[in-house]
Each structure stands twice: as C-alpha cells, then as structure tokens.
Amino acid sequence: MSKELSLNCTLTFTKGGQQIMVNASASVDIAGNYGAHFVQTIGTSQESVTLPPEGATFGYVLAINRDSTNYVQLAIPSNQYTVQINPGEFALFRPPTTDYIFAKASVAQCKVEFVIIPN
Numbered sequence: 001m002s003k004e005l006s007l008n009c010t011l012t013f014t015k016g017g018q019q020i021m022v023n024a025s026a027s028v029d030i031a032g033n034y035g036a037h038f039v040q041t042i043g044t045s046q047e048s049v050t051l052p053p054e055g056a057t058f059g060y061v062l063a064i065n066r067d068s069t070n071y072v073q074l075a076i077p078s079n080q081y082t083v084q085i086n087p088g089e090f091a092l093f094r095p096p097t098t099d100y101i102f103a104k105a106s107v108a109q110c111k112v113e114f115v116i117i118p119n
Contacts, residue, residue, distance in 0.1 A: 003027035005060065005117055007092070032057055032118020039113045042072055042103045046079065049101040049114060058101060059119035064090040067110035075102040085112070 005028040013020040036052045051057075065072050065085040074083040076095045081104075085091050095101060103112065 036116040060117040062115040064113040
C-alpha cells in the first residue's frame with residue numbers, strides 16, 4: 001500500500017458579501033484490488049447499487065447524478081435515505097458499511113455514474 005488514492009476538493013461560496021473558500025486533500029492507502037466505474041439507471045423504487053463482478057467493495061463512493069430534472073437519494077442501510085443528489089450534482093462519501101448502498105429516483109428514472117474505490 002502506498003497512497004493509491006488521491007482526493008482533492010475545492011469549495012467556494014460567495015453570496016451577500018460573504019465569501020468562504022476551503023481546499024482539502026488526502027492521500028489514502030487502499031488495501032482492496034478492484035475499483036469500479038459504471039453508470040446505473042436508478043428507478044423510483046428502492047434498488048441496490050449493483051457492483052460489477054470483479055469484486056469491488058464500497059470504500060469510497062463518487063456518485064454523479066447525470067439527470068437534468070430529477071434528484072436521486074442514497075440509503076445506507078436500506079430505507080435510511082441520508083444522501084440526496086440533485087440534478088447534475090454529485091456526492092463523494094465513505095459509507096460506514098461495505099455491503100450495500102441503496103438508491104431511488106424522485107419522479108422518474110435517473111442515470112447515475114458511480115466510481116467505487118475499495119477500502
């Protein structure tokens with residue numbers, strides 16, 4: 001293991017005379033061998049995010065909502081929707097479990113792009 005994952009974030013907020021700027025970065029050792037990058041169509045009923053058969057596990061998750069109209073919610077575990085991704089937005093997070101992530105779209109199916117990096 002030798003810092004196989006690099007994470008970088010820049011956040012800038014400017015409104016009403018207030019300005020907030022934050023930069024953060026991290027280099028992370030990864031024990032797992034297989035990452036995944038795929039697009040899944042998410043329906044309006046709860047479904048699990050389907051990992052490819054190569055054996056990836058949920059370590060770090062980048063989820064990008066590729067829909068232009070509807071939001072998507074993610075749950076860890078089932079039925080506890082704690083992440084909402086609005087149209088065209090994304091979420092980067094590290095789930096507390098490596099077993100399952102569930103998703104559902106708000107009104108109509110949405111294409112969500114996932115990048116999964118193992119622990």
